[in-house]
Amino acid sequence: xxxxxxxxxxxxxxxxxxxxxxxxxxxxxxxxxxxxxxxxxxxxxxxxxxxxxxxxxxxxxxxxxxxxxxxxxxxxxxxxxxxxxxxxxxxxxxxxxxxxxxxxxxxxxxxxxxxxxxxxxxxxxxxxxxxxxxxxxxxxxxxxxxxxxxxxxxxxxxxxxxxxxxxxxxxxxxxxxxxxxxxxxxxxxxxxxxxxxxxxxxxxxxxxxxxxxxxxxxxxxxxxxxxxxxxxxxxxxxxxxxxxxxxxxxxxxxxxxxxxxxxxxxxxxxxxxxxxxxxxx
Amino acid sequence: xxxxxxxxxxxxxxxxxxxxxxxxxxxxxxxxxxxxxxxxxxxxxxxxxxxxxxxxxxxxxxxxxxxxxxxxxxxxxxxxxxxxxxxxxxxxxxxxxxxxxxxxxxxxxxxxxxxxxxxxxxxxxxxxxxxxxxxxxxxxxxxxxxxxxxxxxxxxxxxxxxxxxxxxxxxxxxxxxxxxxxxxxxxxxxxxxxxxxxxxxxxxxxxxxxxxxxxxxxxxxxxxxxxxxxxxxxxxxxxxxxxxxxxxxxxxxxxxxxxxxxxxxxxxxxxxxxxxxx
Numbered sequence: 001x002x003x004x005x006x007x008x009x010x011x012x013x014x015x016x017x018x019x020x021x022x023x024x025x026x027x028x029x030x031x032x033x034x035x036x037x038x039x040x041x042x043x044x045x046x047x048x049x050x051x052x053x054x055x056x057x058x059x060x061x062x063x064x065x066x067x068x069x070x071x072x073x074x075x076x077x078x079x080x081x082x083x084x085x086x087x088x089x090x091x092x093x094x095x096x097x098x099x100x101x102x103x104x105x106x107x108x109x110x111x112x113x114x115x116x117x118x119x120x121x122x123x124x125x126x127x128x129x130x131x132x133x134x135x136x137x138x139x140x141x142x143x144x145x146x147x148x149x150x151x152x153x154x155x156x157x158x159x160x161x162x163x164x165x166x167x168x169x170x171x172x173x174x175x176x177x178x179x180x181x182x183x184x185x186x187x188x189x190x191x192x193x194x195x196x197x198x199x200x201x202x203x204x205x206x207x208x209x210x211x212x213x214x215x216x217x218x219x220x221x222x223x224x225x226x227x228x229x230x231x232x233x234x235x236x237x238x239x240x241x242x243x244x245x246x247x248x249x250x251x252x253x254x255x256x257x258x259x260x261x262x263x264x265x266x267x268x269x270x271x272x273x274x275x276x277x278x279x280x281x
Numbered sequence: 282x283x284x285x286x287x288x289x290x291x292x293x294x295x296x297x298x299x300x301x302x303x304x305x306x307x308x309x310x311x312x313x314x315x316x317x318x319x320x321x322x323x324x325x326x327x328x329x330x331x332x333x334x335x336x337x338x339x340x341x342x343x344x345x346x347x348x349x350x351x352x353x354x355x356x357x358x359x360x361x362x363x364x365x366x367x368x369x370x371x372x373x374x375x376x377x378x379x380x381x382x383x384x385x386x387x388x389x390x391x392x393x394x395x396x397x398x399x400x401x402x403x404x405x406x407x408x409x410x411x412x413x414x415x416x417x418x419x420x421x422x423x424x425x426x427x428x429x430x431x432x433x434x435x436x437x438x439x440x441x442x443x444x445x446x447x448x449x450x451x452x453x454x455x456x457x458x459x460x461x462x463x464x465x466x467x468x469x470x471x472x473x474x475x476x477x478x479x480x481x482x483x484x485x486x487x488x489x490x491x492x493x494x495x496x497x498x499x500x501x502x503x504x505x506x507x508x509x510x511x512x513x514x515x516x517x518x519x520x521x522x523x524x525x526x527x528x529x530x531x532x533x534x535x536x537x538x539x540x541x542x543x544x545x546x547x548x549x550x551x552x553x554x555x556x557x558x559x
Contacts, residue, residue: 104421177366
């Protein structure tokens with residue numbers, strides 16, 4: 001496990017054309033890491049996330065992505081991800097290859113990936129058109145009952161990036177609250193990068209807590225408020241007003257580009273990004 | 282229609298739809314809900330006649346009792362007020378797929394006469410006219426929940442003769458096709474719209490108008506439907522919202538609005554100030 005600053009860690013471990021999963025289901029979305037990927041102008045990434053959320057809307061709109069594997073691509077409770085839509089509907093700023101699943105399918109694919117199985121299975125996708133547009137969704141016959149079961153190939157990202165509440169000095173990671181498929185995505189990856197709210201002497205984790213031990217973690221960067229405008233339980237709330245405001249910002253190509261330039265590209269790091277938002281408010 | 286929101290004897294079609302949906306939730310029901318009208322309806326039921334119902338959100342929150350409606354299915358409020366928070370893969374495998382959900386609440390952009398749902402694209406898949414958010418949990422909720430309640434506004438654009446894409450199975454082509462394909466759940470047992478209520482007919486399983494709201498004519502509902510709508514012989518009129526239902530629903534929405542608009546700027550300024558002071 002390596003402890004570094006976010007800039008170095010992203011530069012060292014994320015490369016053009018890789019498959020990268022920034023996971024976190026509404027909670028603990030690694031925005032700071034996503035913004036650093038954007039600042040470093042990584043290209044041709046195959047982005048993987050159950051819910052692309054605003055962070056992938058930004059990466060897609062900024063031209064970082066070649067492909068997207070996902071299962072629900074909206075702005076939760078608000079509406080569309082306009083940059084994702086523009087990429088799919090109009091190829092702007094570049095065409096986006098789409099690999100589409102249901103949540104249950106993608107959860108099964110991550111779980112298989114974490115266990116290093118070739119595929120995940122579920123009683124799913126019955127009666128839907130999804131297998132017709134995603135030929136990766138197939139089926140097997142149960143060897144015991146002959147029942148037909150849907151299958152999805154394992155997802156094993158080159159790099160998974162998470163945000164968590166805390167790491168201890170050895171590099172063990174504690175995650176509390178809504179988990180999504182973070183643990184599965186972490187263990188499915190070749191390289192695991194974690195940003196944390198803080199580094200502490202002791203995690204004081206309850207016995208059955210979600211802890212990722214230091215020897216599965218490649219690198220850690222301490223980034224306070226690194227999930228903002230998503231949230232970190234116990235540290236700060238989700239900025240729902242920002243999610244509402246994003247709808248207007250992302251609707252228009254010029255306004256989006258101006259926002260990204262002003263707040264992300266012109267900021268050296270996440271602290272400066274937060275300052276620039278506070279100034280604009 | 283202009284509505285005076287302070288008046289308890291007037292109400293909007295959206296409020297009627299939410300309240301009609303809430304009334305269908307039985308006490309003790311284990312209910313899997315998404316964001317929007319389903320979440321509002323389920324929480325209204327919990328705050329009125331079904332305080333012991335169990336709310337499950339796909340983010341992993343089981344038995345949650347939020348004070349305000351979540352904007353997203355993963356809001357902190359849901360975790361903090363839950364009996365237990367489990368990993369998302371567990372929600373779909375141990376809880377949904379294992380048959381532990383009584384009612385799954387779904388919305389959609391398009392529905393057809395057999396209750397099949399589209400939340401994926403308008404137009405062709407490869408080059409859609411409108412790219413919608415997609416499947417999320419819906420395809421498996423549609424299969425595994427013991428019953429499905431569908432909530433959506435009724436118009437010729439949403440009630441279509443043919444879906445542009447089938448995201449989630451209703452009765453497929455009807456006539457027991459669902460059962461023949463060994464789908465465990467019973468499928469959409471009721472569709473609640475802003476105009477009335479539809480249920481599947483015995484045998485054909487085609488959605489049939491069974492109830493309308495006050496001041497909404499059957500002809501109006503027909504003209505808001507993109508296929509020749511089947512209409513039951515006797516059409517019930519759904520009782521107007523009670524003063525209590527409206528008060529609880531409006532209080533819930535008001536608390537929600539305040540909670541979702543106020544915290545952000547404060548946070549940005551606090552975060553910024555704390556670094557300056559550090």
